[in-house]
Every structure is written in structure tokens, then in C-alpha cells.
Amino acid sequence: MPDDAIVEVEGIGKTYPGGVEALRNVNLAFPRGKLSTLLGPSGCGKTTLLKIIAGLIPHNAGEVRVNGEKIQGPGPERAFVFQDFALMPWATVLRNVAFGLELRGVPRAQRETTARRYIAEMGLSGFEASHPNQLSGGMRQRVGLARALAVDADIILMDEPFSSVDEQTRRKFQEDLLDLLRHRRKTVIFVTHSIEEAAYLSDQIALLSPRPGTVSKIIRPNVDHGRSADEIRRDRNYLDTVDEIWQILKQYV
Ligand code: ADP
Ligand code: MG
Numbered sequence: 001m002p003d004d005a006i007v008e009v010e011g012i013g014k015t016y017p018g019g020v021e022a023l024r025n026v027n028l029a030f031p032r033g034k035l036s037t038l039l040g041p042s043g044c045g046k047t048t049l050l051k052i053i054a055g056l057i058p059h060n061a062g063e064v065r066v067n068g069e070k071i072q073g074p075g076p077e078r079a080f081v082f083q084d085f086a087l088m089p090w091a092t093v094l095r096n097v098a099f100g101l102e103l104r105g106v107p108r109a110q111r112e113t114t115a116r117r118y119i120a121e122m123g124l125s126g127f128e129a130s131h132p133n134q135l136s137g138g139m140r141q142r143v144g145l146a147r148a149l150a151v152d153a154d155i156i157l158m159d160e161p162f163s164s165v166d167e168q169t170r171r172k173f174q175e176d177l178l179d180l181l182r183h184r185r186k187t188v189i190f191v192t193h194s195i196e197e198a199a200y201l202s203d204q205i206a207l208l209s210p211r212p213g214t215v216s217k218i219i220r221p222n223v224d225h226g227r228s229a230d231e232i233r234r235d236r237n238y239l240d241t242v243d244e245i246w247q248i249l250k251q252y253v
Contacts, residue, residue, distance in 0.1 A: 005029035006187050007053060007155060011062030014048055021212040022048040026062070028215060034203035035181055035188040039195070039245065041252045045213025046191045050157050053189060054080045066155070076104060079153035081144055081161050087132040093119060094128040096143055100151035111150075118146040138169040145176070159191045171229065174201055178225055195249065199223070199241040200232065207248055217248060 007030040014023040022045040030036045038046045051057045053064055055074040064071045066078065079100065087096050094115055095102075101111035119128055122142040132140050141161065148156055162170040178201065180186055192198050198205050199221050209216040221241040223232055232238050 004032050006032040006067060007189065008065040008068075009049070009053065009062070010065070012049065012052060012059050012064065013061030014045070014052060014057075014059045023052075023059070024212040024214050026213070026215055028206050028218075030187060030189055031204065032187050033181070033185045035177070035190055035201055036204040036206065037190045037192060037198040037202040038208060039192055039198045039205050039249075040208030040213070041210055041249065042193060044208040044210035044252075046193075046208060047159055048213065049208075050080075050159050050189065050191050054078055054157050056080065076151070077153050078155045078157060079148040079151050081148045081156065081158040087140060087143055089132050092129050092131060093124060093135070093143055096132065097146045097150055100147050104151065114150050115146070118150045119143075121149075122146045138165050138172075141165055141169070141173065145173075149180070153186075155187045155189065157189050160193070161190075162197070163192075170197075175229065177201065182225075195242055195245045196233075199238055199245065200229075205241075205245070207245065210252060219244060 009026055009028040012023055012026040015021045026049060038049060040046055048057070052059045055071050055078070066075065088099065091099070094112060097119055098111040098115035101114060106114075116128065119125060122145060124139060124142055124146065127135065127139070132143065135143065144161070162173050165173070174197065177188065181188065190201065200223065202221055205219040205221065206215050207217040207219065208214065219241060221237065223235065223238050223241070225232070227235075
């Protein structure tokens with residue numbers, strides 16, 4: 001395993017009660033400060049693997065190490081952004097963003113100050129007292145992201161976070177996420193089923209094959225994010241990566 005790996009997954013196997021074998025012998029290293037993607041068709045075990053890394057569900061074989069230590073459950077260095085953002089519909093934006101800190105026992109005044117800062121950073125100032133059903137899908141997404149950032153975890157685990165927003169909003173979020181990596185040196189483990197999204201965002205892509213889910217290939221796109229989004233999407237490297245992934249994934253269609 002490379003020594004700059006912040007998360008290491010070794011020999012992970014998972015069979016759900018009832019007998020579905022979701023993962024078999026998954027081995028992966030996630031480099032610190034980089035964005036790694038789990039990519040594969042629906043049902044190949046992406047969410048299962050992410051939840052195991054988060055410590056949210058048990059596994060049957062192998063181990064996950066964070067900073068070299070075997071995990072025993074969830075931890076403050078890992079924040080999980082759910083597919084549907086898992087916002088509390090009865091709570092205000094402020095409380096939703098502060099919720100991760102509330103769970104960690106941070107006093108109210110302090111957590112609200114922090115939450116307001118991330119609300120502003122996500123362009124949601126003025127909506128602190130609104131409820132999720134008063135916001136657009138894109139705004140709810142930003143509330144979910146603000147909540148994950150507010151706990152200041154080093155590792156952010158994101159399960160298809162942009163799947164329910166329109167394409168324009170999705171591209172805006174992709175830029176926000178890349179900015180986040182540039183400026184805060186977070187490690188992101190990102191789940192998507194979009195080949196283009198994976199090729200565009202990732203430093204490393206783990207392709208998963210289904211039944212049972214296992215790593216079929218690791219791809220390192222080597223896209224230069226110093227250039228504009230439009231330039232990247234016309235770049236040979238990027239287009240070749242998209243094609244390379246498609247040639248593998250089309251076997252599972
Ligand atoms: P993905 O996120 O890649 O779509 P999942 O991790 O959700 O895949 O699911 C992997 C496999 O495990 C699928 O066959 C799915 O039906 C099964 N599975 C997921 N969650 C459960 C569960 N709670 N109980 C039983 N089987 C499950
Ligand atoms: Mg999933």
C-alpha cells in the first residue's frame with residue numbers, strides 16, 4: 001500500500017443478512033488530499049462499500065484502516081454526504097447545517113457560528129431560517145454539503161451527491177468540489193455511476209464489477225484541473241479516459 005494513503009481497504013467482504021453477497025475481497029488505497037471515485041453499474045456495491053468505510057454498517061471479512069488505524073465504527077475524521085442529503089424536513093437550514101456539530105456535543109452558540117459561516121460560503125445567506133421544502137434541489141444539495149464541511153472532517157464520503165440536480169447545477173457543484181480540494185486539502189471518496197463525472201473529477205477511479213462487487217480496474221485520469229472546464233471536456237486525455245471506462249463498463253449492460 002502507498003504510504004500517502006489515508007484510507008486503506010483490505011480484503012473487504014460483505015454479505016447482507018438474507019444472503020446477498022454485495023462485496024468480495026475488495027482492496028483499495030485512497031490517497032490523502034485527492035478525489036477518488038467508486039464507479040460502476042447500479043447494484044455493484046458502491047453504497048455498501050462507502051458505508052463500510054464510514055463505519056455505518058458491519059462487514060464480514062477484511063478491514064478498513066484510517067491513518068493506519070483499524071476503524072471500529074464512525075469517527076469524527078469522516079463525514080458522510082448521503083444521496084438524498086438526508087436533511088431533517090422539520091428543522092431549519094441553520095439547524096440542519098449545525099447538526100453534525102450538535103451530534104458531536106459542540107455548544108449551541110459555537111456550532112451556530114460555524115454553521116452560519118458555511119451557509120454563507122455555500123451562497124445560502126438569508127435562508128438560515130428556511131426549511132428544506134422551501135428550497136430548490138440545488139439549494140438542498142448545498143445545505144447537505146455545508147453540513148459535511150461544518151464538521152471539518154478530513155475525509156468526505158459522498159454517495160452520488162449530484163444525482164438529483166439538473167446538469168447546470170451539477171457542473172457548478174463539480175467546480176465547488178474541485179475548489180474545496182484545492183483550498184482545504186480534503187480527501188474525498190466519491191460515488192457516481194456517471195462515467196463523465198468520474199473522468200472529470202477524479203485523481204483515481206476504482207471501477208467495480210457486480211455480483212459480487214469487486215474492483216475490476218484502477219484508472220488515474222491525469223486531467224489538468226488548472227485549465228477551464230470546457231477545455232478539459234475537449235481534452236484528449238479526458239476523452240480517452242471516458243472511452244477506456246466505457247469499453248469496460250459496457251460489458252455489464
Ligand atoms: P450500488 O450503490 O452500487 O447501487 P448497493 O451497495 O446499494 O449498490 O447494493 C449492492 C448489492 O447489495 C445489491 O445487490 C443490493 O440489492 C444489495 N443490498 C444493498 N443494501 C441491502 C440491504 N440493506 N439488505 C440486503 N441487500 C442489500
Ligand atoms: Mg448506491
